[in-house]
Amino acid sequence: MSIHVRDVSKAFGSFRALDRVSLEIADGALVALLGPSGSGKTTLLRVIAGLEQPDSGTITEDGTDVTDRHARARGVGFVFQHYALFRHMSVFENVAFGLRIRRVARAEVTRRVDELLRLVRLEGLGGRRPAQLSGGQRQRVALARALAIRPRILLLDEPFGALDAKVRVELRQWLRRLHDEIGMTSVFVTHDQEEAFELADEVVVMNQGRIEQRGAPDEVFDRPATPFVMDFLGTVNLFHGRIENGRAFWHGIPIPVAGSAGVAGPRAARVYLRPHELDIHRSGSATDGASLSAEVLRIAPGGAVTRVACRPAGADEPVQVDLPSDRARDLGLRPGETVRITPRTARVFPVDHDYVI
């Protein structure tokens, strides 16, 4: 079922949770609403669910206006962040709740609940109480309960937020497969960009009650539309520099600028460098004028990348450089030594582009 959010605003007292948000979600899509806390992502999800009435704007599902329709009449599935299971009911009764409300025949309820418990891999646990389950199992009960009423839209509020890192990754992959099998429109809220990128077909980045950018994960990551998106998606090195003739100047060296439309020079600009788009050379190997002398401060080994903090000569702020671990090993860097760093590409936004994180 497709969802169309048009010009929706919602305020809580003087706080504008949603500010004229419009969003189209295609039938069968898996969409992530990504943003920091207070960005309005959960409010948007709740408005789509009918749990929150928008102050203005409309919600349509498959072209039908459902703005004034109460949550219980919308037939959406909703998974709450802290599961919201009924503690006094067994797992079976939790999953059966929506069916019992709909007065589904007893035999049909049993058949359907057993099927769902199998689907979420909890067969045999129907007699347990939620308190006897682990976090991951409770989350799957909540999912089965939401799916029991055969919703055509599934909404999930920070579905993996309260889980261990390991369980979270497993459930994430499992949810992706589940979505592909059932094929219903799904929207989930997260503040974890890794989760959004791994799970979603489309990522909607929100900030201060507005949509900053939407698009496929690689599109949003590689071509951030605003400084906020750039900043929010992963670590960046930010500098105040200049832009001239399509090149940014940082401490006097030119850097090729990657797709930031509408920036004409010469003018002051914010220069964003992702840590993996910088390279480190031994002092002697610098041949052109496109590298800076810098002192190595710290070296933090990781899995595939080694994180190196350097301070360019004459700068106050350190620069974060992510090197492939093999390359870091070959270089054999030591804290305190002087190297040359080369930026491969940069993103530039004009200084007057105002934003807050």
Place this chain on the structure above:
Amino acid sequence: MIALAPPPHAPPSDAVALAPVLRRRRSAVLPGFWPSAAVTSLVVTTMVILPLTVLVFRAAALGPAGFVAAAWTARARAAYGVSLSAAVIAAVASSFLGLVVAWVLARIEFPGRRLLDALVDVPLALPTAVAGLVYSALYVKNGWLGQWLVPVGIHGAYSFLGIVLVLVFVSLPFAVRVVQPVIESLDRDTEEAARILGATRWQTFFRVVLPALAPAVVTGFALSLARALGEYGSVVFISGNMPFRTEIAPVLIVARLEEFAYAEATAIAVVLLALSVTLLVVINVLQQRLAASGH
């Protein structure tokens, strides 16, 4: 429906989480087992067990035949009946009203809420005799309420109804205060979850909210009942104390004492005690059943 391939393994952290952690010894804030056990048993012994033992011994002095003759007269049996029925009706009414009041105080924001919240405790502080006097003044034939109610046949003073009214007054704080914190701690998400699954307001209340509150409501009922069974001061002023009709057991005990019939008085007291203990044990068992069903 779809059969998904099972994942490589069930999350391992899932299975171990529950049992062993609880058993780990913790260092306590207050002193350990022996001092606390000593204090507890001293308090319980001197404050509760000793007086009750004296009571039972005094009654035992009558001998079995004397005991029955004193405690099981027609007047005494009528008094137990009045005590028990008035207390049960009052406790039921208090539990229901307490649930409503607690819900309003916990869930609804309105001006004067904090004042109302403070007023709930007044019956605990007010001498109950005052309550009895005020209630009877209200409900007599020319009282503020009595002038309207007595002509239509509702006698709130010197009647069984009067007893129930003051018992509700003295027991209501217990019913409210036990349930209120539980309502405040309810997970509001579960109500939204029920709504989104298609439940109406009433279905949500009866299937999701009330079961979660049930143990607290039962506790409130037990406390109200215990309070109502033992109440004397307010009832003596409003009931009229007519033997066989509006005389409660505690009033009969005092009547016996005034006749210097101490043994008879203690015999009636023992029956009343046995009645209260039995009821509280039954309620406790019920409550444990409720608790075992998932709270």
